[in-house]
Amino acid sequence: MTTIAFIVVGLSVLVVKHPRFSIEFTGGTTIQIQFDKAPDVAAVRSAAADAGYPEAVVTRFGSPLDYTISAQPHSSANGPSRIDSTRVQIEAMLHRRFGDTTHVRVLDSQFVGSTVGDELASNAIKAILISFIVTLIYLWIRFEWRFGLAATCATMHDILTTLAFISIMRLEVSLTVVAAILTVIGYSLNDTIIIFDRVRENLKKQRKESLRDVLNRSINETLPRSILTHATAFAATLALLIFAGAIIRPFAWVMAFGIFTGTFSSVYVAGAILLWIEAKWPRQLSTDRRPASRQGAAGKSSAPRVREAGD
C-alpha cells in the first residue's frame, strides 16, 4: 500500500512538474566549467545572460568550484546552422568576467541537435519496452506464463517507483539514468526469478502444500540470499555515490533506490501478484504436473484471500 501511495505521489509530481530532461533529449548545449575559487552563482548566471542566453540554466555540479551551464541555441528559426557557437560565446563571456583559463576552465561541453535529441528519447523508450518484451518472452519459455506475468508486473512496479523517485528527487533524466533504469529492470527481474525458481522447485517437491505456503516458504528460504546480495550490491552503489563524482551520482542514486525497490517488489509484490493470478486463472488439470497442480489449485481455492502488497 505504501508503494502505491509513493507511486501516486511521485507520478503526480511528474505530471505537475515536468521531469528535468538532460540536453541529450531536449537538444542544446551543456558546458561544465571549473573555477579556481568559488564564484557567485548570480555572476555566472549574468555572464551567461550577457552572452546572449538569458534562459540558460546554471547549476552547481558537485564541488563549489564546478558548475554546469545548459542553454538552448537561438535563432533556430533561421535554419540549421552547421556548427554550434553557444559554447564559444559563453566561454568568451566567462573569460571576460572571471579571467583567463587559469581562473575558469571549460572541462566538458556537449551540443546535441534537436532532431538527435528526439531520436535519443525515442530510442530510450524503445530500449525499455524491448528489454521488457524480450525478458518476458524468456520468462514465458523458462517458466509458465503466470510466473512471467507476475514477474513483469513486479518489474513494472519497480519502473513506476523508480520514476517516482526520480521525479521526487528532481534528478536530471539523462542517457545514463535511462541505463540505470534498465539495469534496475534487469536486477529486479533477477531477484524475482530467483524466488520463482525456488517456488518452481518447491512446487515439484512439496505436493501437499498450497501455493501460498510454497511461496511463503520459498521467500523465506531465499531471504538470506536476498539480504546478502543486496548488501553487496548496495555497498558497490554506495561506493559509487560517495566516490565516483557528480557525473555518475544520478546513476548511483537511481541504482541505490532500484536495489531497494527491486528487493521489495520481488519479496512482496511478485508473490502477491502470482497468488492473485492463480486465484483468477487456476492451473489447468491437463498439465504434466497433474497431481501437483490439482493439489495446488485445491489449496488455492480454500485460501481465496490474497496477501496484499506491503502487509
Place this chain on the structure above:
Amino acid sequence: MLIVAMCLVSIYFLVPRTVKIPTRGKDGVLRTDTVRRIPLRKGLDLQGGMYLELAPDLSKQTLTPDKMTDAVKRAVETVRNRVDAMGVSETSVQTAGATSDKIVVQIPGIQDPARAAKLVEEQAFLQFLIVDKAQALERSLSRLDDAVKQAGAVVAAAPTTETPAAQTTGLENLLRQQDTGKKADTGKGGKGGSKAAGGRKDSLAKAKDSAAADTTKPTNGAFSSLINQGSMPGEYFVANDKGPLLLHYLDLAQVKAAFPPGKAMYPGRDTIQRGGIWYRPFYVVDANPILTGAALTDAKPNTNPTKGTVVEFTLSNADGRRFRVQTGKHVGDYMAIVLDGLVIGQPPVIQEAIGTSGEITLGGRDISVAQDLALVLRAGALPVPLRIVNERTIGPSLGQDSIDKGVRAGILALGLVVVIMIGYYRFSGMLAVGGLALYVLFTAATLAGFDAVLTLPGLAGFVLSIGIAVDANVLIFERIREEMDRGKTPRTSIDEGFTHAMPAIIDSNVSTILTAAVLYQYGTGPVRGFAVTLIAGIVASLVTSIFVVRTFYLLWLNRTRGAQTLSI
C-alpha cells in the same frame, strides 16, 4: 570423484588461461610499436577528446534514400581523410543511426571545438550554378526591403534573440572571430573557409560592429540600399564592410520568403576595388545546381599562358553527358562556380557545351592556391553538405579525474564486499573473495580481449558489477548451507548446492544479459560502454562462481579428506 576433480581443476586452469592470453598477447604486441600501457582502450569521456555526430544538411536539397546512402558513404571517406590529416591516433569515423545516415567522429586529445569542427566541416562543397539574367532580384527588391523592415521590428523588440549574438560578444580571439564570421555566412549554406584571404577577417571584424549598429536601427530600404548593380547581369556590388550585414539579412526568415523563388544569392570569394572603395560582389543564381562536386572524378592544378592558374577537373562519363546537355542549354549564360558558398572568380560565359572535362580559372593567383583547391576537390568534394548535430568535448583533466574517482569507488566497493562476504561466510567467503579477485581480472581481460572501450558509465557498471558478481556465490553458498542443515556431508552438500543453484543462476543472468544487450543495441557512446562492461561482468562472474570457486572447494576437499565440518 577424483577424476571429476581433476577435470574441474584442468578446466579451472584452462579457463583463466584462455582468457588471460589475449591480454598478454595484446600487451606484447603493443609494446613493440608504442609505449607500454594498459591494453584497455579508454573512451573519450575518460581520456578527453571530441565526439562529433554529423548529419547531411538537407536544407538546400533533398536526396532519395539511395543517393543518401551513397552520399553518406562517400562523406565518411572524405571526413576520414581529413581527420587522418590531423595526425591524431586512434580516431574513429563511422556511420551511425537507424538508417546509417549519421557520421560519428571521435578524435581523442583534441579539445578545441572550433578547430575540429572546422576540419571536419571544411566542405569543398562544389556547385555549378547558372547566373540569373532576368533581373529577378530587381523585381522583388521592394518586397525584400519590406521583409527586412518587418524583421527589423523583431530585431528591435528582442535584440538578444534575433541578432546573431556573435556580434555582441568579444572579438579578442581570432578563432572566435572566425567562428562568428562563419555564423554570419552559414545562412547562405557556406562559410568563410580558410581559403578566404586574411584581410577578409579584419574587414569582417569591422563589419560586425557596423552590422550590429545597423540591425538595431533598421533604415528604410535596408536591402536595396546595400546593393549596387555590378558589371554583368546578376552581379551586385556590396560595400565590403556591409557584406556580413547582407548575409545576415539573407538569413532572415522573412527575407527568405520574399526572395525570388528558385533563386539564391551567393557572395563572391574575392573583393574588387571600384573608385577607392572595396566591394564584394554578390551573385543571384538559380538555386538548383546543374552539377555538384559529387560528379567530380579528378581535379589537378595547371598553369595556362593565357588564363593564368587553372584547376582542370574531370567528370564521370554519365555526369559529363548530363553536364554537356545542361551547358548546351545555357550557352551564352554565365556559370558561377560556387565552392563552400563562395563564388570563385567572376562567373565565366559558357561558350559551348562542356563535356567530361572543364576547368576553373583562378587568374593570376599563385599555383599553390590551385594545388589546394585541386586537393580539396579531389579528396574532399563532399557529395552533400554536413552539419554537426551532436558534439561533445571533454577536457583531459576531467577524464583523469573520472578515472581516479572510478578507481577509488571500485576499491571501496571491493573492500566492502570482501568484508561482507568474509564476515558472513567465513572460510567460504574467503574462497568467494578469491573468486572475486579472479573476476576482476577476467572482466578486465575480456574487455581488453574484445577491444571494448571503457567509458565512465562503463566504469560505474564495473564497480556495480563487483557488488552483483558475488550473487551467484551467495546463491550457491546458501544452497550448501541448506544441504548441510539437512545433515549431509560437506562433499555432498557442495555438490548438491552447486547443482541446485544452477537453474536460478542461469535464468537470472540470462535475463540480465538480455537487458544489457538491448541497452547495447539502442544506446550510444558511453552508454554502450556500460552495456559492454555489464555483459563482460556477468559472463566473468558466471565463470568464476561456477568453475573457479567450485574448484577451490574441490581442492580444499581433497586436501582435508573426510572433513566433517565446513565453515560457511
